[in-house]
Amino acid sequence: MREEKQPSVYILASKLYGSLYIGVTSNLVGRIWQHRNGATLGHASKYKIYRLVHFEMFGEMELAIRREKQLKNWHRPWKINLINEHNPHWADLAVGLGLPPLGKKKPPDGP
Structure with a gap:
């Protein structure tokens, strides 16, 4: 099954009035998951900016x-x-998009 693309702009924050990160993606949930699981390196990971505080959806990537x-x-x-x-x-x-709350990671499998 092919995943439907939905161009989005998003703002992440480290905490209330904390550091901000602005990004664009065609898969908002997947991109937030990447940020939170260390799949992306850079400003957001360096400063632990993971809280999704704003997003806007668009019909075309060019507009986003x-x-x-x-x-x-x-x-x-x-x-x-x-x-x-x-x-x-x-x-x-x-x-609200189906991701777990911050700080509620599943424990790793194993003994």
Whole structure:
């Protein structure tokens, strides 16, 4: 079965008003899983930025990329206002997408 692509822009945060990371993907759940499981190296993994605090879905990747570039050029207070407008408690929105809450990893198999 082929996975359906859904272009998305997302903002991750390390904590309430913490470090932010903005990205674009065609598979939001898969990309968040990659961030949380160390499959991606870089700014987000270095600063443990894993909490999904905002996302926007698009019909075309070109529009998502344009929005990502726009958000990356915004001043930090504008980004914070955007998050606060839609998610004032900075809840982890990934839980609503079917991912486990942060800090609730399954124990490894074995003795």
